[in-house]
Amino acid sequence: MMYLILAWRNIWRNKRRTFITMASIVFAVLLAILLNSVKEGVLIKMQENVVSFYSGAIQVHKNGYWDEKTLDNSIAYSDSLITQLVNHEEVNVAIGRLESYALAASEKYTKVCMVVGIEPENETLVTSLDKKVIAGDYIRSEDESVLLSEGLAEYLKLTVGDTLVIIGQGYHGVSAAGKYPIKGVIKFASPQLNKTMVYLPMKLAQQLFDATNRLTALVLDIDDVSDADRIEKELTLTTSDEYEVMGWKVLLPELNQVLEGERAENVIFLFVLYMLIAFGIFGTVLMMTIERQYEFGVLIAIGMRNLKLSSVVVLENIMISVLGAIAGTMLSIPMIGYFYKFPIRISGDLEKAYENFGFEPIFYFSIAPKIFYSQTIVIFCIALVLSLYPLLKIARLKPVSAMRT
Template sequence: MYMALSWRNLWRNKKRTLIAVASVLLAVLVAVVMRSMQDGSYAYMIRSSVRFYTGYMQVQGNGYWENRSLDRSIVIDEKQQKEILQIPHITSIVPRLEAFSLVSFEKATRVAQIIGIDPAAQNNMTGLGKRLVQGKYLTNTSNGVLIAEGLADMLKAGVGDSIVLYGQGYHGNIAAARLPVAGIVRFPVQEMNNASVFLALGNAQNIFSAFGRITSLAIMLDDIRNQADVHNALSSMLGRQYTIMSWEEMMPDLVQGIELDNASGLIMLIILYIVIAFGVFSTIMMMTTERAREFGILISVGMRKTSLIWVTTLETVFLASIGAIVGVAVSLPVIIYFHFHPIPITGGVAAFYKLFGVENPVFYFSVDPGLFIHQAIVVLLIALATALYPLFFIKKLQPVQAMRC
């Protein structure tokens, strides 16, 4: 009975009801769009950063991350790699041999990171082939190298020229080779663009006397939410002789940047919730005050205050629920549109994104269902909390005075 009476009361004054619903609707819309943009942008940034080089996780030798020495390289043969690929949620793996060496051409010499790669796997993960600005891409049998554009400019070397690598190999062996430049690649991150040389993994293992060895095995996943499960599976399979690094451990600056931005976003969201609370409260207060005479008459003709409180509370529940549901419905097409048409980022924010390998910085919107549900529930609870005002108003109401209003 109370529910039917509350529902009828809502539509006795359609204008008043629509104002209340609109306030909740707008609150849900703003909250959902704001949080969708934040969560979506974080996910896009992480996805782009891990694809740029590190992967979601890496298998390394114990202590390698602290001391990048070839003496801490590891052996993961083809059989083990196939077993790792069979772990659920792993989509690809990229073996690498990384070392530092002097790189010379004619009279110019620079220090660079030499990266032995499986060309197909590296291209599949990072799109290295798309970064090629001159020359041709590598194959597993290539004797040539890909050199970063900035380093090529410093050395004044071009495609077809031969550069000299000179450094220290595995267990102190001399690593020296003269290799032709097969291609030049361009990176958005200056550090990589000024100091990177790529060559076929087998060729790198021969030059550095690290036969069959790698320094890291980068791993890509189907979904970041499966990271913990994959980490546990890898730990069980490989044992303690290997270290499994997560992207958070390899990119602490990115984590700190996201946490800082998320904290500021949460503060803005809290401020938004406070504004929403005052807006909804003022609407409910106006509705309650306007109905003081009505409440006084109802109590005078015998309606108990507890019954009236139930009716007004249910009215608030209906108003908040309608506003939340319609708010989600209205926000959905907005979010979907910007999910497929992200907003480009320019200026200083774009420069920050590019530091982590995000080549096309955009504000990307998340369509995670939990996002809509969570924001709708928060706004709904805020609206329901305002039902306390009619409760205390009716409890203190004096029928005679109310009917004179």
């Protein structure tokens, strides 16, 4: 207790030195939290945007469908299965889809496309498909018309009001053919989707493929995409072996690899940042140690043991580090909160580049608790490790030499 009191009095005996040391720690914590928050915020938003393009966070298929995507591996519409999935407290809705490749044709041109039967009103809850309409109108369940992606419409030289011919293979090998008016044109940020997609109301698609009351997938809407792995495992345990439950990491392996690579790069970036921060803090510790050599020499000369003096110095560094880390964290909370509510929007060429790749030109910030406490702990540990320097100096200190400096 005596050492604690002595250390506390010592750090405030020279307030200028204490505030300089604390300021370096505060700045380090603040910088680390801000950079990590924006990096994680951008990655999380990228993940949410890409998942909401088409796949959704979780899908349920017939077991084996993902290895062989054919209509023969479709499932019968089941109210009991949908009820079971939606009964999970974190699943908002389960929407049905009927997907198959076919040949899209106009008067002069043909191209392979992905034909998707959807529940128009429910589809908007997962992918906001109605907001992607750039010409014409969005389809309804009772319509006998289609939505065509912009890239495919340009290739086929078709527009709203024209007729699209679809030719393919239906359920159990039957022929599938039909011609439908184009009600609307949609634009995807993803170039691949923008060149291949045709949407039909579910009943019309089932009629085209002679797949009455059948689905190839149930797409689940959840609030937080980051919880998809956990929810997928929970649903797998409660769902029949007849079905396979897949999260977005399996559905979109390329996206998962990109995100993992970005996070790995972030670790390297933070390591370099921590090295710079460590040198900054070490500079203040070195200054403090040199300034106090005479003081250390006097204390040892009058009988204070090196070990006791070292203990007091360690306690001083712990107190300063704790105060600096807490102050840095408290300052970061309102700043991150502000940027979380009002994210930074970029402009100019960088804005166009982001939009071309299908991402919002906005720097989002994350408010995940881990960002705050993890950075604070790391900076605190760095400060403690650097306190070894004054300990080594005290251990080898010679009182007479120290008092001459």
